[in-house]
Amino acid sequence: MLFRVLHKDELSTLFDQLARANTTVGPTESGTDQKGNPIYAFEPVSDFADLRLNYTTTKLPAKRYFLPYQEDLASFRMEGEDWHKNVDYNIYKPCVFFGLHACDINALNKLDKVLMSTVYPMPYYAAKRMNMFIIGIDCQPQPFCFCRSVASDSVTHGFDLFLTDIGDRYFLEVLSATAYNVLKTVKTSEPEEKDHVQYMKVTAERNRKFTAHIDTSDLAKILDMEFQSPVWKEWGDKCLGCGTCANVCPTCYCYGVEETVNVDLRGARKSKTLYSCNVIDFAEVAGGHNFRPERSTRLKYRYYHKHRGFVEAFEESLCVGCGRCGEACLAGITVPEVIASVRGEEQ
Ligand code: SF4
Numbered sequence: 001m002l003f004r005v006l007h008k009d010e011l012s013t014l015f016d017q018l019a020r021a022n023t024t025v026g027p028t029e030s031g032t033d034q035k036g037n038p039i040y041a042f043e044p045v046s047d048f049a050d051l052r053l054n055y056t057t058t059k060l061p062a063k064r065y066f067l068p069y070q071e072d073l074a075s076f077r078m079e080g081e082d083w084h085k086n087v088d089y090n091i092y093k094p095c096v097f098f099g100l101h102a103c104d105i106n107a108l109n110k111l112d113k114v115l116m117s118t119v120y121p122m123p124y125y126a127a128k129r130m131n132m133f134i135i136g137i138d139c140q141p142q143p144f145c146f147c148r149s150v151a152s153d154s155v156t157h158g159f160d161l162f163l164t165d166i167g168d169r170y171f172l173e174v175l176s177a178t179a180y181n182v183l184k185t186v187k188t189s190e191p192e193e194k195d196h197v198q199y200m201k202v203t204a205e206r207n208r209k210f211t212a213h214i215d216t217s218d219l220a221k222i223l224d225m226e227f228q229s230p231v232w233k234e235w236g237d238k239c240l241g242c243g244t245c246a247n248v249c250p251t252c253y254c255y256g257v258e259e260t261v262n263v264d265l266r267g268a269r270k271s272k273t274l275y276s277c278n279v280i281d282f283a284e285v286a287g288g289h290n291f292r293p294e295r296s297t298r299l300k301y302r303y304y305h306k307h308r309g310f311v312e313a314f315e316e317s318l319c320v321g322c323g324r325c326g327e328a329c330l331a332g333i334t335v336p337e338v339i340a341s342v343r344g345e346e347q
């Protein structure tokens with residue numbers, strides 16, 4: 001990794017260079033909530049003035065750009081007496097993500113482990129992922145962020161360039177050759193000792209601001225022990241089974257596949273739709289049997305996938321601690337509270 005410093009005035013020049021030639025997605029202000037606080041969303045941006053780089057967490061992750069809610073996998077057409085299949089996942093153009101927080105980059109790294117695995121890679125995701133140029137940016141913890149508990153408050157790979165605000169300049173982490181070349185178009189300099197000191201100072205100050213946390217020590221083991229705990233029924237009784245938590249989660253990737261035939265019976269398509277394990281028919285199989293008809297078993301499954309199954313497979317949690325699910329949940333169910341109750345701690 002290389003380190004550079006960039007004067008803040010130069011950042012718009014860097015943005016313009018990238019946005020001129022590529023679709024560029026970044027945090028924008030999409031409205032205000034009932035208290036008048038801004039609501040942020042990842043949207044395509046062509047004007048640097050529309051970017052809100054000091055944004056707090058967006059309601060939705062950037063997932064829709066590389067793992068859309070609905071996506072066609074293949075189309076079929078009858079020509080003569082034969083069916084012809086059309087699959088094209090090389091249609092994606094380069095896309096710049098300008099200003100992702102560390103948790104959202106870590107979420108991508110976790111998705112890569114599943115969707116770009118050598119066993120069952122998903123070419124549609126991989127084609128988009130390979131075309132991404134990612135500029136990360138540091139953030140200030142919100143009251144619901146517990147990314148530090150799951151080691152997602154900082155990121156060491158999965159981006160091209162990472163910016164940390166150190167006053168009138170950004171401290172840059174340069175990770176890819178593309179980023180190194182792009183930086184030739186703007187004026188950067190070698191960091192001096194005072195820049196290192198300032199970087200460590202702002203990072204330490206930020207770390208002191210975290211207030212939410214979960215205790216992950218022995219968590220996978222405790223979840224195994226507490227599989228029959230009555231707390232799952234208590235949380236399940238509160239859950240509405242709406243699936244919002246999976247929709248807003250940057251790491252939820254479960255999906256269903258559907259095939260539809262055109263009315264002329266000469267064409268068909270296969271499409272994929274993201275699905276939530278909290279929705280009533282998630283575990284329903286052909287024949288009508290539902291393996292998880294109760295909300296409590298579905299909610300429990302979601303926690304076991306995130307904090308037990310994924311840990312066993314990859315030695316890390318599938319949760320990046322962004323807190324979006326708790327903020328969006330109409331029943332007020334949050335990860336820190338659920339984990340604390342499973343551990344028998346006061347909420
Ligand atoms: S958002 Fe809340 S109520 Fe809806 S499924 Fe998730 S945990 Fe249940």
Ligand code: SF4
Nearest residue numbers: 249319320322323325
């Ligand atoms: S489970 Fe909740 S806190 Fe964890 S990554 Fe998903 S939305 Fe964020």
